[in-house]
Amino acid sequence: MKVYLVGGAVRDALLGRPIVERDYVVVGSTPAKMMALGYKQVGKDFPVFLHPVSQDEYALARTERKSGQGYGGFICDFEPTITLEQDLYRRDLTVNAIAQADNGNLIDPYNGQQDLNNKILRHVGPAFCEDPLRVLRVARFAARYHHLGFCIADETMMLMKNMVQQGELKTLTQERVWLEIEKSLGDGAIEVFTTVLSHLNALNDVQPLLVQWGDEAHQKLNAQLTQVPKSDPNYKVVLFCLWLQHSSLTTLAGIEQTFKIPSKYAIALRDYCEHAATLMTPPSPKDLLKLFNKIDLWRRPERFELLINIMRFTVGFEKSQGDRLKSIAQNTRSISAQAIIAKGFSGSEIKSQLDEERLSQITHTLTL
Structure with missing residues (x-):
């Protein structure tokens, strides 16, 4: 039984990047042997195990054979006779097909180090086209390493185009597509990811709201995204809203179900697309109250905070505008239904009086 560090950890170490997670491949073992050593099996389609101490993932060396269409149509062979080279051959890119032995030696049968040095993302072999998810993965890697000068090999682009053309x-599934989009948002270069997909004519399959994508849209979005600090706790949500900022409210209806997008992202995007124009120019007291009511400032103040946070990266919106609007929101929230009831109002009078006092507060604050 031999264990090798593989994939992203080896690649990123060679690039001098932080290692986020470590994955290992095990050659010459079986599920029974792994569990006897205290590993916990977690893989359903093929044997993947968690180390009893580090909780890192250890997968038995395997080969794959296409058995159907799509991402999951594979039959795996994980006999102990499978070699490391066979396991590495099934991987997507040469830069991800480098292994490291426990003594530090690198095993690189498909010239991944050379491609790393030349900043090329190249597929390992013809089996690349058997897994459509790899189109999104390569687009994501191209975006992640774009700032280092990486590009996709011409022959790999041709394979990807053929995969798109063949449907x-x-x-x-939309769940798998969203996972790749969310990972690309985390990398901070979603505009490069989008441009790669546009060149492949794949946007209609991945994000049809962006079928009109072009160089101008790329450049404008890039200028916005570079201003968003990665330390922002809502970093990915902010980037997502800027990415789809030109969408109409009609097309955004029900995107949670249509594209399997988490509700936090979907709600923030609809809030931004609906209210950005109102906030760009000094809103009237009535318009501001209507906005506060629409986004339920009274029970969900974090929703307005997020909206203002996204507005900060909109061209023409000043930080001082955001600070002032947050101050108005805070002052207006201090007027509660309980305070109105304490004044003797009841029934339908409560809401009308509440709106009146909130409107008065907004008007007063706006004139300061």
Whole structure:
């Protein structure tokens, strides 16, 4: 039994980047042997195990054979006779097909180090086209390493284009597509990811709200995204809203179900697309109260905070505008239904009086 560090950890170490997680491949073992050593099996389609102490993932060396269409149509062979080279051959890119032995030696049968040095993302072999998810993965890697000068090999781009033309991306579930989008948002270069997909004519399969994408949209979005600090706790949500900022409210209806987008992202995007124009120019007291009511400032103040946070990266919106609006919101929230009831109002009078006092407060604050 031999254990090798593989994939992203080896690649990023060679690039001098932080290692986020470590994955290992085990050659010459079986599920029974792994569990006897205290590993916990977690893989359903093929044997993946968690180390009893580090909780890192250890997968048995395997080969794959296409058995159907789409991402999950594979039959795996994980006999102990499978070699490391066979396991590495099934991987997507040469830069991800480098292994490291426990003595530090690198095993690189498909010239991944050379491609790293030349900043090329190249597929390992013809089996690349059997998995449509790899189109999104390569686009994501191209975006992640774009600032280092990486590009996709011409022959790999041709394979990816053929996969798109053959409708392979249509076999992916929306959940899988969203996971790749969310990872790309975390990398902070979603505009590069989008441009790669645009060149592949894949946007209609991945994010049809962006089918009109072009160089001008890329450049404008890039200028906005570079201003968003990665330390922002809502970093990915902010980037997502800027990415789809030109969407109409009609097209955004029900995107949680249509594209399997988490509600936090979907709500923030709809709030931004609906209210950004109102906030760009000094809103009237009535318009501001209407906005506060619409986003339920009274029970969900964090929703307005997030909206203002996204507005900060909108061209023409000044930080001072955001600070002032947050101050108005805070002052207006201090007027509660309980305070109105304490004044003797009841029934339908409560809401009308509440709106009147809130409107008065907004008007007063706006004139200061």
